[in-house]
């Protein structure tokens with residue numbers, strides 16, 4: 001039996017503590033908040049999207065992508081699902097997205113805390129870990145009140161993302177001091193800021209779009225779905241999916257632009273847009289350009305795009321030159337937006353970057369730099385798309401670390 005100290009009682013910390021306890025180790029879990037799993041409560045808009053049927057590794061991102069498929073294996077994913085079954089969570093699955101049957105994130109938080117307590121995990125809330133150092137064959141873990149001795153330490157402190165839930169990246173420098181390197185953490189799954197006087201005009205509008213991310217003029221990712229146009233730029237799940245790449249590109253001083261088709265189901269190209277407008281102007285005689293598009297998109301967006309094209313709202317389609325028609329078409333189907341930054345970590349769901357996957361054993365999550373030190377969850381350089389992938393990695397890495405390297409099939 002080993003003495004295990006788990007630092008951080010979020011998703012990955014709770015699971016690793018439970019598994020270590022099930023494996024008959026003595027476990028202390030130190031959490032700075034007054035309750036564990038605070039971040040779990042805000043996931044999935046309060047419903048906790050905790051897993052996804054589609055576990056293609058393309059949904060996970062890291063600077064060392066070649067290591068991802070050693071961690072995200074079918075066997076490990078099955079372990080995640082049977083773990084949730086073992087703590088009484090019945091899934092409600094919608095389009096492959098898993099939620100607890102209650103549709104309430106608190107059910108997952110409660111189930112994890114209850115299981116940990118019943119097994120005998122010694123949960124110490126309001127306990128901020130200030131330092132960890134190696135000693136004898138293990139570690140000493142310092143809080144403001146005590147020094148805990150441990151044979152093994154599991155670091156589950158998260159990243160800089162959503163610091164109001166407790167994760168403020170305080171462990172990166174500590175791990176660096178212990179010999180680890182750090183890939184610069186940057187916000188991911190976050191809104192994008194753009195430049196333009198028109199932003200205030202389209203603020204609040206939603207549209208179903210196709211969106212492409214161009215880095216130095218080359219398309220690097222395409223998404224589709226609902227976009228929210230705001231007075232600072234753009235938001236929505238399809239935008240957030242691009243944001244990790246945008247942040248990394250901007251950090252490398254690359255040019256990041258998005259190209260938006262606001263009406264992908266009606267026109268895929270400028271030619272198709274012009275054809276659509278020809279047909280509508282024949283059908284709806286006497287209407288101006290804005291009125292022809294009125295029932296297709298939100299009027300605020302229609303008028304912003306017409307104004308951006310330099311065309312008077314009162315103009316009729318027949319009055320437009322070929323050039324004007326083409327400029328208008330590009331506004332609707334190839335709208336180019338220059339991205340200047342992402343929103344900050346406080347708005348981000350996760351961070352990209354962290355401790356490189358090359359510095360851990362992907363089968364056990366044990367550090368390759370320090371024996372009996374395990375790293376789990378978001379502190380590592382891996383993040384996933386929206387859709388349950390970040391929690392999947394948190395649970396999965398916690399399950400692996402909790403076995404402390406013992407074979408446990």
Ligand SMILES: Cc1cc2nc3c(=O)[nH]c(=O)nc-3n(C[C@H](O)[C@H](O)[C@H](O)COP(=O)(O)OP(=O)(O)OC[C@H]3O[C@@H](n4cnc5c(N)ncnc54)[C@H](O)[C@@H]3O)c2cc1C
Pocket residue numbers: 007008009010011012013030031032033036037038039040042043044045048049050051127128129130156157158159161162165166167168170171348349350376377378379387388389390391392394
């Ligand atoms: C708004 C929002 C919505 C999200 N929705 C989803 C979703 O639906 N599906 C999904 O898969 N992912 C979602 N995520 C991402 C997901 O929540 C995280 O990736 C996941 O919780 C990371 O788990 P973790 O254990 O690594 O870190 P965290 O959950 O951040 O836990 C870290 C814990 O460590 C504690 N801690 C930190 N430092 C110390 C210290 N020095 N001493 C003691 N304790 C410390 C913190 O208080 C915290 O409790 C969402 C995130 C946000 C912010």
